[in-house]
Amino acid sequence: MSYVLGHNQYGKAEVHVVRVFRDDPKAPHDIVDYNVSVALTGDFDDAHITGDQAKVLTTDACKNTVNAFAKKAGDAVRQPESFGLALAEHFAQVPQVERVRVNIEAFPWQRAHNHPHAFVKNGDYVRTVTVTRTGGSSTVVSGLKDLTVLKTTDSEFHGFYQDKYTTLQPTNDRIMATAVTAQWAHDAADVDWNKSFDAVLDAITGSFSAAYSYALQHTLWEMGTAVLDAAPSVAEVRFSCPNKHHFVIDLSHFGLDNHNEVHHADDRPYGLIEATIKRSEDVDTTGAYDPGQAW
Numbered sequence: 001m002s003y004v005l006g007h008n009q010y011g012k013a014e015v016h017v018v019r020v021f022r023d024d025p026k027a028p029h030d031i032v033d034y035n036v037s038v039a040l041t042g043d044f045d046d047a048h049i050t051g052d053q054a055k056v057l058t059t060d061a062c063k064n065t066v067n068a069f070a071k072k073a074g075d076a077v078r079q080p081e082s083f084g085l086a087l088a089e090h091f092a093q094v095p096q097v098e099r100v101r102v103n104i105e106a107f108p109w110q111r112a113h114n115h116p117h118a119f120v121k122n123g124d125y126v127r128t129v130t131v132t133r134t135g136g137s138s139t140v141v142s143g144l145k146d147l148t149v150l151k152t153t154d155s156e157f158h159g160f161y162q163d164k165y166t167t168l169q170p171t172n173d174r175i176m177a178t179a180v181t182a183q184w185a186h187d188a189a190d191v192d193w194n195k196s197f198d199a200v201l202d203a204i205t206g207s208f209s210a211a212y213s214y215a216l217q218h219t220l221w222e223m224g225t226a227v228l229d230a231a232p233s234v235a236e237v238r239f240s241c242p243n244k245h246h247f248v249i250d251l252s253h254f255g256l257d258n259h260n261e262v263h264h265a266d267d268r269p270y271g272l273i274e275a276t277i278k279r280s281e282d283v284d285t286t287g288a289y290d291p292g293q294a295w
């Protein structure tokens with residue numbers, strides 16, 4: 001039998017590192033809180049097939065590198081995209097490594113009461129970054145997940161296709177809620193990443209609020225075009241948004257009317273609405289997103 005080793009990758013996952021910036025004794029401290037995963041692809045067939053580990057950079061060394069870079073990469077550490085780029089560049093120097101992927105979850109902390117060294121964790125969302133380095137160049141995908149937003153009106157859903165299983169009643173006034181997962185690919189590497197992230201976050205929440213919605217699909221389009229307007233380096237944005245259904249409860253049994261006031265917030269199932277909004281037809285982001293084990 002001759003079997004074939006397909007795509008493989010390895011590295012250290014979820015190195016959770018918190019870096020305090022406290023160089024200036026008179027200045028307030030800053031922190032970043034990153035969960036870093038490194039995945040290496042390359043000439044690692046022997047590690048699997050013959051058991052020879054001569055080319056394997058240990059996952060333990062990957063972890064050590066992340067921690068050391070949290071100190072030595074200087075200002076690059078302050079933004080997850082630049083930290084990911086520094087790490088990817090480093091691992092790409094290992095001769096047998098052909099592709100490096102660095103995924104970072106960045107947990108936002110806010111200064112507490114303007115205090116110089118006390119912080120409150122902001123659980124509104126998690127910022128995400130995927131840096132991929134291959135063939136001497138890197139791609140950067142920024143993102144966020146778990147950004148839960150809701151509007152109490154200015155959302156309709158009607159005029160949809162009907163078949164014999166369609167029971168949903170059309171509505172011209174409903175709650176719309178979702179937990180936004182978004183990833184956006186940049187076509188530049190010299191970006192002010194934090195400024196760009198803030199602009200995208202503002203575009204997403206701003207357009208979700210302002211745009212009158214005829215469906216969650218319609219809202220995704222509005223959010224996507226707002227992101228492209230707000231962030232010049234973004235070539236495309238991908239959304240994955242569960243429709244967090246809020247069903248109006250029938251209170252007539254109790255002699256009460258209910259004008260879209262009392263709802264059951266349903267957990268599952270949920271509609272899952274996903275879309276990519278691109279700056280143009282020519283945008284090519286091949287290999288930039290992390291699809292898991294596949295290329």
Ligand SMILES: O=c1[nH]c(=O)c2[nH]c(=O)[nH]c2[nH]1
Nearest residue numbers: 157168214215216217243271
């Ligand atoms: O915004 C929506 N999009 C849909 O595709 C859909 N389908 C559904 O049952 N409710 C909704 N709402």
